[in-house]
Amino acid sequence: MRIVIRGVSVIRRPEEGVIPKADVVIEGRRYAAVVEGGGASGDFDRVIEGEGRLLVPGFVNAHTHLAMTLFRGLADDLPLMRWLEEKIWPAERKLTAEDVYWFSLLGLAEMIRSGTTAFIDMYFFMEEVAQAVEEAGLRALLSYGIIAPTEDRIEPELKKAEAFARAWDGKADGRIRAALSPHAPYTCGPEVWREAVKLARELKVPIHTHLAETKEEVERFRAQHGRSPAQWLEELGVFSVPVIAAHCVHLTEKDMEILAAHAASAVHCPTSNAKLACGIAPVTEMLASGVNVALGTDGAGSAGDLDMVEEMRLAALLAKLKTWDPEALPASEALALATCRGAQALGQGRELGTIEEGRRADGVLVALDRVHMCPGHNPLGDLVYAAHGADVVGVFVDGRPLFLDGELFTLDEEKVIAECRKRARRFR
Numbered sequence: 001m002r003i004v005i006r007g008v009s010v011i012r013r014p015e016e017g018v019i020p021k022a023d024v025v026i027e028g029r030r031y032a033a034v035v036e037g038g039g040a041s042g043d044f045d046r047v048i049e050g051e052g053r054l055l056v057p058g059f060v061n062a063h064t065h066l067a068m069t070l071f072r073g074l075a076d077d078l079p080l081m082r083w084l085e086e087k088i089w090p091a092e093r094k095l096t097a098e099d100v101y102w103f104s105l106l107g108l109a110e111m112i113r114s115g116t117t118a119f120i121d122m123y124f125f126m127e128e129v130a131q132a133v134e135e136a137g138l139r140a141l142l143s144y145g146i147i148a149p150t151e152d153r154i155e156p157e158l159k160k161a162e163a164f165a166r167a168w169d170g171k172a173d174g175r176i177r178a179a180l181s182p183h184a185p186y187t188c189g190p191e192v193w194r195e196a197v198k199l200a201r202e203l204k205v206p207i208h209t210h211l212a213e214t215k216e217e218v219e220r221f222r223a224q225h226g227r228s229p230a231q232w233l234e235e236l237g238v239f240s241v242p243v244i245a246a247h248c249v250h251l252t253e254k255d256m257e258i259l260a261a262h263a264a265s266a267v268h269c270p271t272s273n274a275k276l277a278c279g280i281a282p283v284t285e286m287l288a289s290g291v292n293v294a295l296g297t298d299g300a301g302s303a304g305d306l307d308m309v310e311e312m313r314l315a316a317l318l319a320k321l322k323t324w325d326p327e328a329l330p331a332s333e334a335l336a337l338a339t340c341r342g343a344q345a346l347g348q349g350r351e352l353g354t355i356e357e358g359r360r361a362d363g364v365l366v367a368l369d370r371v372h373m374c375p376g377h378n379p380l381g382d383l384v385y386a387a388h389g390a391d392v393v394g395v396f397v398d399g400r401p402l403f404l405d406g407e408l409f410t411l412d413e414e415k416v417i418a419e420c421r422k423r424a425r426r427f428r
């Protein structure tokens with residue numbers, strides 16, 4: 001299959017800015033050429049009109065819980081611990097595997113429509129999540145979230161996580177990869193972490209966890225353990241494998257050094273952190289310390305939606321507000337968090353994250369002909385400060401169109417919405 005996108009504006013990599021006009025050629029699963037000025041020749045199976053559109057690398061939503069679309073709007077305006085203990089955990093006890101499957105499809109449709117091509121997810125009933133991802137055509141790093149508050153839970157939880165990773169790593173033509181996910185340092189003891197590291201090494205998979213999300217959690221942890229959660233994890237050897245740490249709102253300088261020294265990735269989730277009033281993660285400081293920072297929405301239950309365009313904007317705005325510096329996290333850096341740095345967090349920094357010959361053809365077409373994108377002095381800035389997820393008009397993963405001009409090709413959206421509305425009634 002040879003596809004050409006004609007006369008499109010392109011951002012190959014965020015720091016290079018915008019090429020105003022190019023023909024982008026996709027061959028099979030990879031980008032074959034970016035011809036500046038246009039004029040790519042040869043036979044094409046499909047020609048896509050790119051004029052008035054901006055092609056950018058696919059967004060990587062580096063931390064979410066896909067099936068939590070079920071809890072969108074169920075428990076707004078609460079602090080994290082009350083949100084979890086009073087609303088989310090009791091609701092999750094009613095969840096079935098089928099619920100997770102359908103609400104994963106709902107989340108996938110939402111992600112495709114707003115330009116996400118890959119994501120990192122931790123939850124339960126992960127077989128159903130993986131099944132949904134396989135059908136939808138996205139790329140994902142998936143893991144079963146281990147929560148082991150008591151001794152007797154440790155072995156069964158680890159077994160579940162291991163079985164999922166063994167069954168699904170590399171599946172769906174390599175689009176699905178597995179991780180191991182002790183949920184957080186405050187929900188899993190040292191034995192879980194040591195076993196997870198051993199397993200991660202054996203299976204050659206990363207560890208995805210939550211780190212330092214709220215101030216109270218970190219203070220309580222320090223009082224109990226005499227050190228920060230990041231230091232504690234380092235002492236347990238957790239950073240000897242690749243780590244993706246969601247949130248990282250309350251890190252010390254030393255914590256950042258630890259993450260940087262071990263090439264771990266932090267995932268900034270600005271909407272979720274703002275909505276639950278957890279704080280603003282020190283993104284500029286982390287980047288200056290050499291930490292790879294990616295961007296995520298977190299679950300729609302705590303973030304409201306899965307829109308990475310909005311996430312970029314909020315990341316840029318909050319970084320400026322936190323540092324009192326309007327030059328902090330400029331648009332190109334915010335876009336890097338959502339694309340190439342997300343790809344690095346996925347462990348696929350050389351395959352994904354930019355639009356270059358030989359890379360996997362994951363990409364997003366954004367409409368530039370909308371009223372709020374006019375007059376178009378700087379399409380990259382407009383993408384971050386003016387665009388919405390709904391301005392996405394095309395999405396490709398591995399060279400395969402998943403969405404174009406309003407049509408989703410892999411999912412029956414009406415059926416998914418009807419089924420989800422019906423299932424949601426049990427949770428009210």
Ligand SMILES: [Zn+2]
Pocket residue numbers: 063064065210246298299
């Ligand atoms: Zn989370």
